[in-house]
Amino acid sequence: MAIAEFLLFVLTTTLGGMFLCGANDLITIFVAPECFSLCSYLLSGYTKKDVRSNEATTKYLLMGGASSSILVHEIELQEIVNGLINTQMYNSPGISIALIFITVGIGFKLFPGPSHQWTPDLYEGMLHSWFSSFRDYECNRSIRRQKDHPKMIISWLLRTNQIRWFFFSIFLTCSYGTKVEKIEKNQSFTTTDEGFLEKLRIIIAFLSVTSKVAASASATRIFYIPFYFSSNEWHILLEILAILSMILGNLIAITQTSMKRMLAYSSIGQIGYVIIGIIVGDSNGGYASMITYMLFYISMNLGTFACIVLFGGLPPLAGFFGKLHLFWCGWQVGLYFLVSIGLLTSVVSIYYYLKIIKLLMTGRNQEITPHVRNYKRSPLRSTNSIELSILFFQN
Amino acid sequence: MMLEHVLVLSAYLFFTDIYGLITSRNMVRALMCLELILNAVNINFVTFYDLFDSRQLEGNIFSIFAIVIVAAEASIGSAIVSLIYRKKKSTCINQSTFLTK
Numbered sequence: 001m002a003i004a005e006f007l008l009f010v011l012t013t014t015l016g017g018m019f020l021c022g023a024n025d026l027i028t029i030f031v032a033p034e035c036f037s038l039c040s041y042l043l044s045g046y047t048k049k050d051v052r053s054n055e056a057t058t059k060y061l062l063m064g065g066a067s068s069s070i071l072v073h074e075i076e077l078q079e080i081v082n083g084l085i086n087t088q089m090y091n092s093p094g095i096s097i098a099l100i101f102i103t104v105g106i107g108f109k110l111f112p113g114p115s116h117q118w119t120p121d122l123y124e125g126m127l128h129s130w131f132s133s134f135r136d137y138e139c140n141r142s143i144r145r146q147k148d149h150p151k152m153i154i155s156w157l158l159r160t161n162q163i164r165w166f167f168f169s170i171f172l173t174c175s176y177g178t179k180v181e182k183i184e185k186n187q188s189f190t191t192t193d194e195g196f197l198e199k200l201r202i203i204i205a206f207l208s209v210t211s212k213v214a215a216s217a218s219a220t221r222i223f224y225i226p227f228y229f230s231s232n233e234w235h236i237l238l239e240i241l242a243i244l245s246m247i248l249g250n251l252i253a254i255t256q257t258s259m260k261r262m263l264a265y266s267s268i269g270q271i272g273y274v275i276i277g278i279i280v281g282d283s284n285g286g287y288a289s290m291i292t293y294m295l296f297y298i299s300m301n302l303g304t305f306a307c308i309v310l311f312g313g314l315p316p317l318a319g320f321f322g323k324l325h326l327f328w329c330g331w332q333v334g335l336y337f338l339v340s341i342g343l344l345t346s347v348v349s350i351y352y353y354l355k356i357i358k359l360l361m362t363g364r365n366q367e368i369t370p371h372v373r374n375y376k377r378s379p380l381r382s383t384n385s386i387e388l389s390i391l392f393f394q395n
Numbered sequence: 396m397m398l399e400h401v402l403v404l405s406a407y408l409f410f411t412d413i414y415g416l417i418t419s420r421n422m423v424r425a426l427m428c429l430e431l432i433l434n435a436v437n438i439n440f441v442t443f444y445d446l447f448d449s450r451q452l453e454g455n456i457f458s459i460f461a462i463v464i465v466a467a468e469a470s471i472g473s474a475i476v477s478l479i480y481r482k483k484k485s486t487c488i489n490q491s492t493f494l495t496k
Contacts, residue, residue: 027460034464038471045475054479058488061472062425066416068468069432072461073409076439079457 006046013039026075033071037064238279243341246272250345253352262352269349276330276338401442408435422479422486426472433465 016036023029041064045057249269256262330339408431415428437458444455480486 027457030457031460031464034468038467041471041475045478048478051482054475054482057475058422058479061475062416062429065426065429065468065472066413066432069413069429069436072433072436073439075457076436076443079440079443 006043009039009043009046013043026078030068030072030075034068037068040064235279238275239335239338242272242275242279242338244272245269245275246341246345250348250352254348256352266349266352269345272345273326273342276335276342277326279330279333279335279338398442398446401438405435405438405442408432408438420488422476422488423473425488426469426476429472430465430469433461437461 013036016032016034016039019028019032020036023032041057041061044060045054048054245268249265249267249272253262253265253269256265327339327342330342412428412431412435416425416432419425419428440458440461441455476486483490
């Protein structure tokens, strides 16, 4: 498990995501998600020794491969559709079929409702291996004394570059323009010496966040540019996806006992909200609402995965502001049913977020509380400044 | 060579391989079915490129891209399959039951 391979995978995945966001061509829309997905499979299978992560990786690989193949089929149908659009046949069934295929293909990458099965398995499998090796790492003092161990280097790198990443992320979101740019990750780690665990969190947080950002960016571009004239059809499709993912994600998250699976299901629910933003689109700043929500989602999820046991109460609240904007745009456009379901499921999601906080506050282990205080201060500062900057920019 | 014949062939390949991918108990067979799905799409591409106006459709180039990417994915897939095989000495998909709800 050398550091060079890890950095290579992470950087190539980022590159794939960036190409996807800036894709102008159908070939790029195929090649870039493939580049992203292949490196994600490698990242998820990074811990070779653990069986559960291997199992998670196979599931991810097979599902990802199936969805990529469906996406390719869609692109091929898209070519036919291009020919049809050139001859001004807007209502042919070929367009609907191409639409269905691409919704399924992209639907997998974003994991909304029906294609969400692999997500919790993936998160649980990947995290488990690193937790067990973290225990061994902590118990073995000779390893910890190595100053130039790759894990130490990574944690040092992240800690020193923390502020730079933060401002870079704000800069990127403010320079949005007409093209959807990929949002760099916002690192908000604690200052305790947990280098090994941070590397793990990087992988999970990275995978969970970047795939969403890249896929939703490509979804907006794909649905608005070629399929502009059949907007009613894919509105209906995306509405169904959004409803399914919101309901499924939040309801199943209630019944989870494992924290990792609960976070996976909550992220499925978040995607439902993001899809509302995609549907709303151009009018009333729908894109802007999606991006703001995405940003809050990123900081929330990164904070969550960065401190799996030490979850602060603030991130959901900042995220609610983004949700409010999303729902407001949706209500203005007229998606009353969607927005009401979104509100209901937000209330449900408060329940399981509070469950985590309750677990924190009434925890028997007194060592957790100073860490909680440390951590609660950092997301407070970071999310508030993001909010302020975005508010300022929008006005 | 009529267009419908080739389309039927590629559609048949596509759906047969999706069925094979879903219902195969062997991981190597699942990977092979994954390859075949993309092969079906390639057939479609090349046919359309051959029979229609080839200035706007880029079927040939896309087929080459698809072949390359599928090869990369197959290599990663076989790496993961060999990883699992080393642990468990079998490539049965049903054997991994750790991550259940």
